[in-house]
Structure formats: structure tokens, C-alpha cells
Amino acid sequence: MKIPLKYIVRNLRTRKLTTALTVTGISLVVFVFAAVLMMAHGIQKTLVQTGSDENVIVLRKAATAEITSIIMQDQANVVQTIPSISKLPNGKPFISNEIVAIINLPYSQKENGLGNVTVRGVAPEGFQLRSNLNVTAGRMFTWGSREIVVGSSIKKRFKGTNIGDKVKFGGDEWSIVGSFDAGGNGFDSEIWGDQIQLAQAFGYTGAYSSLLIRLNNQNSFAQFQEEFNKDLRLQTLEVKREKKFYEEQSEDMALFIRILGIAVTVIFSLGAMIGAMITMYAAVSNRTVEIGTLRALGFRRMNVLTAFLIESLSISLFGGMIGLFLASFLQFFDISMINFGSFAELAFKFSLSPSIILNSFIFSVMMGFVGGFLPSVRASRLKIVNALRSS
Amino acid sequence: MSIVNVKNVFKSYWRDSMEIPVLRNISIEVPEGEFLGLMGPSGSGKTTLLNLIAGIDQPTKGSIVVAGTDVAKLNESQLAKWRAQNVGFVFQFYNLLPVLTAFENVELPLLLSKLSKKERKEHVEFALKVVGLEDRIKHYPKQLSGGQEQRVAIARAIVTDPTLLIADEPTGDLDKTSAEEILKLLVQLNTDFKKTIVMVTHDPRAAERAHTIKHLDKGELT
Numbered sequence: 001m002k003i004p005l006k007y008i009v010r011n012l013r014t015r016k017l018t019t020a021l022t023v024t025g026i027s028l029v030v031f032v033f034a035a036v037l038m039m040a041h042g043i044q045k046t047l048v049q050t051g052s053d054e055n056v057i058v059l060r061k062a063a064t065a066e067i068t069s070i071i072m073q074d075q076a077n078v079v080q081t082i083p084s085i086s087k088l089p090n091g092k093p094f095i096s097n098e099i100v101a102i103i104n105l106p107y108s109q110k111e112n113g114l115g116n117v118t119v120r121g122v123a124p125e126g127f128q129l130r131s132n133l134n135v136t137a138g139r140m141f142t143w144g145s146r147e148i149v150v151g152s153s154i155k156k157r158f159k160g161t162n163i164g165d166k167v168k169f170g171g172d173e174w175s176i177v178g179s180f181d182a183g184g185n186g187f188d189s190e191i192w193g194d195q196i197q198l199a200q201a202f203g204y205t206g207a208y209s210s211l212l213i214r215l216n217n218q219n220s221f222a223q224f225q226e227e228f229n230k231d232l233r234l235q236t237l238e239v240k241r242e243k244k245f246y247e248e249q250s251e252d253m254a255l256f257i258r259i260l261g262i263a264v265t266v267i268f269s270l271g272a273m274i275g276a277m278i279t280m281y282a283a284v285s286n287r288t289v290e291i292g293t294l295r296a297l298g299f300r301r302m303n304v305l306t307a308f309l310i311e312s313l314s315i316s317l318f319g320g321m322i323g324l325f326l327a328s329f330l331q332f333f334d335i336s337m338i339n340f341g342s343f344a345e346l347a348f349k350f351s352l353s354p355s356i357i358l359n360s361f362i363f364s365v366m367m368g369f370v371g372g373f374l375p376s377v378r379a380s381r382l383k384i385v386n387a388l389r390s391s
Numbered sequence: 392m393s394i395v396n397v398k399n400v401f402k403s404y405w406r407d408s409m410e411i412p413v414l415r416n417i418s419i420e421v422p423e424g425e426f427l428g429l430m431g432p433s434g435s436g437k438t439t440l441l442n443l444i445a446g447i448d449q450p451t452k453g454s455i456v457v458a459g460t461d462v463a464k465l466n467e468s469q470l471a472k473w474r475a476q477n478v479g480f481v482f483q484f485y486n487l488l489p490v491l492t493a494f495e496n497v498e499l500p501l502l503l504s505k506l507s508k509k510e511r512k513e514h515v516e517f518a519l520k521v522v523g524l525e526d527r528i529k530h531y532p533k534q535l536s537g538g539q540e541q542r543v544a545i546a547r548a549i550v551t552d553p554t555l556l557i558a559d560e561p562t563g564d565l566d567k568t569s570a571e572e573i574l575k576l577l578v579q580l581n582t583d584f585k586k587t588i589v590m591v592t593h594d595p596r597a598a599e600r601a602h603t604i605k606h607l608d609k610g611e612l613t
Contacts, residue, residue, distance in 0.1 A: 002502050010490035293486040296447050297547075298475025298503045300468060384447040388482070
């Protein structure tokens, strides 16, 4: 790079308007690009945080979510006898037999809109198995009653879900007596109640959706799996680490958002690249004599090409920085969408990661390169005599 | 000893399939330390000849040896390097880069050399002192008069201590007083610093300063 950087920077400052417009175009595209990736990452982070490394989950084979899984009572009884399951002080196996159902609730911010909400019936062990879940307002529901507690995201998104309100589902009225916080994971988008009460209401008698189990230690998963798979009565069921189960659920959603979002962003980026190209062609055209002079003084084609490419890359990198800076504020916003696995609403935050920052910069630099390459080649290929003559 | 030896040079341009001859069988020798003026009507080929000698264009036929190098045989990259080391340019419209200060404009050719920053500074300051603009180093071209801009351009042309100074209508865009100052400066460079100068001009007063005048008409020396 022989042509001084200050020549490039000062030229950008000279044509403030076109530089600003191009930077704006690129920053908007990078904003959308980063937002899409942050959305996908937010979903993954929320769902992955939902699962714990210490727990394993039992579901019906081929069930992609708890809502499509069914485990019969006699199978649950067999699972309880597997030796590698941790025991509670009272000698009972550390298991929560759970049922999961979907109900509709009216959105608080949409007229006549209904959203799907997961209702989870848990055993008392269910709370012990999720140590990061705390009742933060009101109180815990009373076991054996038609009381429920709601996740922190439910209160914000749905009408009639405050403490003291009653919600109708499963042929009965359920009193909301408290709300809980699970630290921003997927449980914050659920309603919890007594498994026995909810099983009756939803007609789940003698069956469960899933079993959540704590093993003797994390390393005994292989042993547990072997014992589980050996029993012929459990052949219709499968066992997974809880974290892996939620990771798998998040993958399809994140992939869908990424593909859709990136496809849209790529289309937007064509506009930004054309904008950058027009800006750079104008720069070359306005500075033809300068290019001729530089070449006459002894600067080579490659020096000119590099200078104009750096100019284009500077514009795009600056645009990328602005776009990313603006996108970073999305982290303060909560959004929700239907979890393709559970068919229920999942609330999550946009989440920024180092790889998103890197990818956004790569994307912006790529736009600058594509937009600036042809004009830079044109600048470098100008014949000195013709360039000087244009004065 | 001749520093420029142009021998049987032809130059044509092509427009579609039509050949337009610009120079026809030109031969010139320029001795070291010469101040040569090239004159002729518009379209006579004088700037084309200047461009060929300066190595920014290539002849269709013939040889051009400058300071012992046959520039017609160099490729683009070699020519660029050769120009940076051997030729200083003075253009009619000064051709300073508007976003760079006088100092930075003069420093430009030195960026292609291996000089350190400190050495470059010394060279630039000396060149600007020679042209009498040592107090304008931080000024941008738009803050200078036409005559001052041309003096910065001359400083840029001499800062690498080139073998040959090429001046294309150096007074063409200047008022009488400024033109006189520039011509005095060129004469000073020729006499005090022993610079060989090849200058294209329409201006008879400028031509008077040259030791030798060559006239071109319709691509031929007359």
C-alpha cells in the first residue's frame, strides 16, 4: 500500500453525502443481518439454557417434543427401578413424572389474538430438578389444588395472567397464585401446576408426557442408557440428556430463521452493493486526473486498485460497525414466536455473540469488496495519457 | 552526451479500424543539461512526443532511450518504477491532489522510494525551499494561488532529484506575473541544479527561456 491512507480517508470526507448514503445503506443491511443471527442465537440460547447437564429426559421414541410424547404409567414404574437413578433422602427415585398440554390465552398487546401456551404438570421433584427456578412473586401453588404459577414471560405477554386472576382451561378454573423466574430460559414461557390435577383436567390419567430424571452422577448416563435399552418393556421409549433434547428442539427453529433471514438479507445486500458500486464509480470518475497523476508519478496499477478497494472497504466496514452497534440494542428487547417443537410460544431475547460480530463484519467487508472491486479495477486500468487528458 | 535519444519514432492511434498517425519518423537528441522547448500548433503531436519521452505512453515504432534505458522496451511495471526514479512532471493544471497539503503532495513520489520518514521530510522541506514555499507546507492546494500551486508541483517534480524534468504547458494556466516566476524557477533549476528540461509550450515568452526550440507540425519536425 503505497498511496497514503490519509488520501483515502480525506477523499471519503470530501464527498460526505454520497459516503453517508452508502454507509447508511450498508449499515441497514448489516443491522438486518445481525438481527436475524441474534434472533436465531437468542432462541438457541434460551432453549439450551432450559436443559440441564445433570438431568435426563424420557420420551416416546420419535417424539420431537413433550407434547407429542406419551409414556404409560406401567412404563414409568419400570423406569423408576433402574439402579443408576439418584435417590432422594426418603429413598424415592429422583424423578418428576410430567404432563405437558397447550392452552390458548389472549395476547395482552393484540386485539382478538390468541397464543399457544405450554401448561406443565410437575411432581414436587420437578422443582428440585430445576434448581434455577424460583417463585419470585405470590406463592407456590398448593399440591392437590387447582392452583397454578406462571412464568415471568407469561405475565408480560398474556391478558389475565396476574396473580389473583383465574384462567379457564381443561374444563375448570385455575387460580394464579404466583409467578416464577427461571433465569430467562424456556420455562419462563410456561404455566406450572400439580401434575395430578392437570392430568385429570387434560384426561392424562395413567399416562405422562415425559419423565425427568436425575442420575447418580453425570457420568452414569451411558450406564443408565444401557440399562434402559436392555429392558424390553421400554422399547417404545428413548432417553436423552435434557440439554441435548432442548438443543435439538432449537436447531430447526434457528435454522429456519437463519435461512429465511439470510435469504432476505442477501437480497437487501444487492441494493447496498449496487449503492457502493455507484459511489465508487463516481469516485473514480471524479478523480480520473488524480489517478493519471499518481500513475505518472510512478504508482502502479496495483497501488491504485488497492487504494480504491480500501476506500470501498472502509465505507462498508464503517457501515458494518454502525449496523452492528444499532443491532446490539436489540438485546434489550424481548420477543416471542411459536416453538416449532412444542407448538407453544417461546419468549426470548436477541443475543449477540462474538461469532455474530465476526460474521457481520465479514458480511459488510464482502459487500464493500463486491461493490468496490469493479470500479477499483476500472481505476487501475485507466490509461495514463487518457486519464491526464481528461483535465 | 545526450540524455534523451529519440530515433525514428512513429506513433499512431486507432479509432475503430482507422489508423490516425500522430508522430511520423521523429528523431531528436537532447544533451544533458539542455532546456528544450517543443512548440507547434494544437494537434501537432508535441504532447504525444513529451509523453513518449516521459514513459507514460509507448511508441508504435522506433526507440526512445532516456538516461541509457530504452523505455519502449520496458513493461508497465518497469516503466512505473523507471518514471518514479528518472522523471519529474510539471503539468499545465498542476495536478496536485486536492485532499493533500503542499507537504504531502511533494512527499508523494518519495513514498515509492526507500527513504525513511525523516529523510523524506528533509527532502520535501528542501524542495519546497527551492521553490520558495517553505512557509506553505501545511496549506492545501485550494488555499494557494495558481502560481503557488505550480511551484508546489515543481517541488514535487524535483523532490526525487530526477534525471529529466518534463513540463507540459507549465505557464498555460497562469497570469503573466506568475508565469514569469515559474519560468524563472525552471531556468534556475536548469542552470543551478543542472536539470535537463523538456517543455511543451505555446507561449513565445516561455520558449525564449529554452536553449533550443523544436517545432512540430502534423506529426513531423520542421
